[in-house]
Amino acid sequence: MVSRQRKILSFPAKDGFTVNGMLVTGEFKEEKDLYETPIVLLVHGVMGNFLARGTPRLLPNALEENGISSFSINTRMAFMGQIFGGGIFDDSIMDIEAAVDRLAEEGFRNIVILGWSLGANQSVYYAVNIQHPNLKGLILEGCSYSLPLSNKKRLEKWDSIPSYDHIYEIAKKVLGNDPRTSKNDRVFIVYRAWGPTFNPSDVELHTYKTWWFMRSPEATNAKTYEIISDLSIPVLFIHGENDYAVDPDEPRELKRILNESGNNDVEIKFIPDARHDCMENPGATVPVLIEWLSNIS
Amino acid sequence: MNMDYMDQELVSIPFGKSKIDGIYYHSTFKEGNRADGNTIVIHVHGFLGNFLDGSQRFLPPILAEGGYSSLAINTRMANFGLFFGYGILNDTIPQIDRVVEYAQELGYKNVILSGYSLGTSIILRYASLRNDPRKTHNINGLITLAAPYSMPDSIRRRWDYWGSEPSYQEVFEEAKDIIKPGLEGTGQDRTILIYKARGNSYCPEHTEIYTYRTWWHLAGPEAKYAMAHKKIQNVKVPILLIQGWHDQVVRHEEAQQLAQLALNAGNKDVSAFYVNAGHTFEDKEEELGDIIVRWLDRRFKD
Numbered sequence: 001m002v003s004r005q006r007k008i009l010s011f012p013a014k015d016g017f018t019v020n021g022m023l024v025t026g027e028f029k030e031e032k033d034l035y036e037t038p039i040v041l042l043v044h045g046v047m048g049n050f051l052a053r054g055t056p057r058l059l060p061n062a063l064e065e066n067g068i069s070s071f072s073i074n075t076r077m078a079f080m081g082q083i084f085g086g087g088i089f090d091d092s093i094m095d096i097e098a099a100v101d102r103l104a105e106e107g108f109r110n111i112v113i114l115g116w117s118l119g120a121n122q123s124v125y126y127a128v129n130i131q132h133p134n135l136k137g138l139i140l141e142g143c144s145y146s147l148p149l150s151n152k153k154r155l156e157k158w159d160s161i162p163s164y165d166h167i168y169e170i171a172k173k174v175l176g177n178d179p180r181t182s183k184n185d186r187v188f189i190v191y192r193a194w195g196p197t198f199n200p201s202d203v204e205l206h207t208y209k210t211w212w213f214m215r216s217p218e219a220t221n222a223k224t225y226e227i228i229s230d231l232s233i234p235v236l237f238i239h240g241e242n243d244y245a246v247d248p249d250e251p252r253e254l255k256r257i258l259n260e261s262g263n264n265d266v267e268i269k270f271i272p273d274a275r276h277d278c279m280e281n282p283g284a285t286v287p288v289l290i291e292w293l294s295n296i297s
Numbered sequence: 298m299n300m301d302y303m304d305q306e307l308v309s310i311p312f313g314k315s316k317i318d319g320i321y322y323h324s325t326f327k328e329g330n331r332a333d334g335n336t337i338v339i340h341v342h343g344f345l346g347n348f349l350d351g352s353q354r355f356l357p358p359i360l361a362e363g364g365y366s367s368l369a370i371n372t373r374m375a376n377f378g379l380f381f382g383y384g385i386l387n388d389t390i391p392q393i394d395r396v397v398e399y400a401q402e403l404g405y406k407n408v409i410l411s412g413y414s415l416g417t418s419i420i421l422r423y424a425s426l427r428n429d430p431r432k433t434h435n436i437n438g439l440i441t442l443a444a445p446y447s448m449p450d451s452i453r454r455r456w457d458y459w460g461s462e463p464s465y466q467e468v469f470e471e472a473k474d475i476i477k478p479g480l481e482g483t484g485q486d487r488t489i490l491i492y493k494a495r496g497n498s499y500c501p502e503h504t505e506i507y508t509y510r511t512w513w514h515l516a517g518p519e520a521k522y523a524m525a526h527k528k529i530q531n532v533k534v535p536i537l538l539i540q541g542w543h544d545q546v547v548r549h550e551e552a553q554q555l556a557q558l559a560l561n562a563g564n565k566d567v568s569a570f571y572v573n574a575g576h577t578f579e580d581k582e583e584e585l586g587d588i589i590v591r592w593l594d595r596r597f598k599d
Contacts, residue, residue: 007307008320008349020349022307049376051307051318074349079347079376080376083377084504085500085502185501186504187501187504187506189488189489199486199487200381200382200486200487203488205488207501
């Protein structure tokens with residue numbers, strides 16, 4: 001009998017960043033059952049972490065109840081990564097890479113990444129760049145068509161201060177010709193980024209460098225629609241029917257791109273009574289995931 | 298991390314309609330003449346910290362080897378509580394109450410509070426309020442790591458030194474305008490950036506972020522709950538203060554001044570130790586842990 005596990009693991013990405021993760025596994029009759037059963041690698045959303053409310057917090061227990069293990073990680077985009085400069089979108093795939101490698105080293109043979117919101121875009125960027133043989137599929141929850149486009153639309157909607165275009169102009173001046181190596185960076189606040197007031201709940205915080213690689217017109221790798229056609233593994237999109245942050249047409253369009261590129265193992269499931277977080281309706285979400293995972297091996 | 302001496306479990310402690318997250322490190326060390334398992338240390342994080350960082354992360358395994366269990370928690374001031382308006386120091390008190398209850402529910406007879414940097418302001422405020430041994434939320438000892446004599450003074454001195462933008466006085470004036478202290482129900486607040494708060498550049502690592510309200514209650518000249526020197530005089534339980542000689546954030550004499558105030562107030566069990574380290578105690582983790590284990594042994598080992 002393999003006993004239940006619930007433990008925090010820490011391990012380095014290849015550039016030395018420490019990734020923390022929470023491993024949740026249930027009881028299995030034999031060790032081979034533990035390693036053959038799919039394990040879901042969970043990647044959080046904007047400024048999230050593996051205990052953030054919604055999917056990161058709720059899904060591991062729900063999966064365990066259904067015999068599925070999970071490994072929830074904090075990437076460099078977690079917590080304040082985007083605010084103090086360490087959260088560079090492009091670099092964050094090293095954290096997912098380290099987590100997949102760690103699971104594979106442990107013996108897990110069927111790994112599925114579930115990226116939520118920002119984590120979905122990170123997961124796509126990882127999977128089109130690194131083809132690990134144990135990675136068997138992607139689940140993309142609340143996946144934006146393009147992080148830069150989403151940001152632009154939202155800032156325009158609320159008439160942010162500064163505006164999206166103004167941020168872009170300042171970022172170019174601050175970061176100079178080579179944003180990647182620029183030593184110059186600065187934290188900035190966007191007021192009215194999430195709503196019509198100047199209250200803290202409606203602000204957004206970045207550094208110019210983190211914004212550049214995640215949200216600017218130059219953030220090529222965060223424009224998921226431009227890179228997703230290289231994805232050849234099975235994909236499941238799950239999307240809240242009432243998602244206010246990402247329009248339901250966005251995963252539909254991403255599915256169309258995948259199908260046109262020859263990947264026909266792509267499904268979309270819309271979750272009723274859920275907004276950006278599908279675990280607002282676990283009764284509908286969990287069976288969808290379990291059924292899809294049952295075909296992974 | 299040495300896992301031979303402990304079990305580790307992620308816990309979510311029910312707290313009203315929400316939860317307090319923490320990691321419970323249960324010491325399983327039984328060999329020799331070690332502690333008897335009746336004592337637990339609750340660790341409270343520093344500025345923007347959480348239970349995955351710093352002393353909250355490195356101390357529990359060392360203490361477990363000494364026979365002491367730990368509970369490292371995230372309060373509402375963890376992570377970015379200061380940025381979005383809910384990280385108010387005094388609002389952590391009910392959270393600590395609940396965590397102390399939880400430790401007692403686990404069966405621990407001796408509950409020790411340990412705080413790092415900002416966390417020392419939280420635990421000193423707490424211990425100054427809960428200093429009646431006849432009450433439920435009784436604690437048995439206090440450990441402060443890099444405790445500022447007064448958080449407002451410390452922040453003001455640092456901002457003045459680096460020539461922060463805006464200045465301390467400017468933020469004070471703006472805060473009065475925005476939050477209108479005394480009229481807390483107005484609900485007005487705003488997130489602010491302080492450039493050159495921690496160094497001589499506009500770089501992110503030298504920047505601080507608050508809302509006017511969180512600043513007012515932690516760093517403003519009227520943030521009385523964050524003034525350790527006013528709180529420590531009401532603490533009746535044994536106190537251990539540990540301070541780095543080379544701390545760039547808290548001056549080394551602040552520990553001695555706090556110890557003296559506690560002694561003058563009649564507390565007969567006050568100790569201060571200095572470690573050849575900076576604010577984070579980097580590279581001196583074992584030494585720090587040894588000091589704490591010895592201090593605990595003398596007082597709580599049956």
